[in-house]
Amino acid sequence: MLKIEKLSKTYDTVSTPILSALDLVVESGQSVSIQGASGCGKSTLLSLIAGFDSPTSGSIAINDYCLRPVKDPAHEIDNNKSASLQSKYVDEFRKNELGIVFQSYNLFDCFNAWDNIAFTARLKGNYNKHYQTELMQQLNILQLAKKPISQLSGGEQQRCAIARALVHKPSLVLADEPTGNLDEATSQAVSDILFDVCRKMNTTLLVVTHSADVALKADNPLWLHAGKLFTDKALTTPWSHSP
Numbered sequence: 410m411l412k413i414e415k416l417s418k419t420y421d422t423v424s425t426p427i428l429s430a431l432d433l434v435v436e437s438g439q440s441v442s443i444q445g446a447s448g449c450g451k452s453t454l455l456s457l458i459a460g461f462d463s464p465t466s467g468s469i470a471i472n473d474y475c476l477r478p479v480k481d482p483a484h485e486i487d488n489n490k491s492a493s494l495q496s497k498y499v500d501e502f503r504k505n506e507l508g509i510v511f512q513s514y515n516l517f518d519c520f521n522a523w524d525n526i527a528f529t530a531r532l533k534g535n536y537n538k539h540y541q542t543e544l545m546q547q548l549n550i551l552q553l554a555k556k557p558i559s560q561l562s563g564g565e566q567q568r569c570a571i572a573r574a575l576v577h578k579p580s581l582v583l584a585d586e587p588t589g590n591l592d593e594a595t596s597q598a599v600s601d602i603l604f605d606v607c608r609k610m611n612t613t614l615l616v617v618t619h620s621a622d623v624a625l626k627a628d629n630p631l632w633l634h635a636g637k638l639f640t641d642k643a644l645t646t647p648w649s650h651s652p
């Protein structure tokens with residue numbers, strides 16, 4: 410289960426908050442899609458959930474893990490943990506619980522496709538050749554297993570990134586525009602696999618997307634606007650279109 414409470418994020422360089430007292434609860438195995446204008450804070454939200462950045466205030470709980478601001482007066486014990494302990498905690502959380510499809514893939518150039526995908530499972534200690542083969546077959550990338558990443562197209566790399574986010578059976582998958590580089594037909598097929606695998610594995614899924622079709626595959630399609638999440642695009646429009 411993912412539970413976000415009163416999450417706010419203000420970057421030092423900008424005075425207005427990017428996220429403002431944002432709340433979100435997603436039950437295990439449920440999916441949420443997030444749409445919103447460029448620059449509204451979608452990637453920021455995912456990077457806070459992934460523990461890459463610390464919120465200004467509020468909390469994010471994922472199963473037994475809870476991520477809070479680095480300096481939070483309400484939780485002195487957490488603040489007293491040394492910086493290295495805190496980063497170990499976040500590393501453990503990421504290794505065990507999280508699958509991430511980065512907007513820019515972030516695959517390793519020095520590994521072939523197979524080893525890139527196997528990376529998260531080897532790190533977690535649940536590498537399973539048969540499961541990886543099955544996933545790569547579903548995503549139609551098994552034939553690319555031995556190819557260096559630099560020889561793959563953007564769409565092929567995107568599918569490798571999706572496989573890598575799923576192969577270690579995480580409890581939460583964060584996908585930042587996971588079909589942004591795919592043609593319409595492949596986007597439909599690949600997003601179906603992403604949603605299906607997560608449903609089958611009882612994995613919670615958060616997808617940021619610009620595709621209305623992909624967004625509607627989620628149990629709970631949401632819109633991010635002015636730092637908060639809305640269930641309806643119309644509610645995010647601050648003016649009415651009266652004739």
Ligand SMILES: Nc1ncnc2c1ncn2[C@@H]1O[C@H](COP(=O)(O)OP(=O)(O)O)[C@@H](O)[C@H]1O
Nearest residue numbers: 420422423427446447448449450451452453454
């Ligand atoms: N590290 C940062 N420092 C300052 N501003 C940032 C940083 N990262 C993102 N921003 C700003 O925060 C806003 C939201 O960015 P982002 O979350 O990437 O938007 P989206 O993913 O919705 O397009 C943008 O205005 C962006 O310029």
Ligand SMILES: [Mg+2]
Nearest residue numbers: 451452512585
């Ligand atoms: Mg983004």
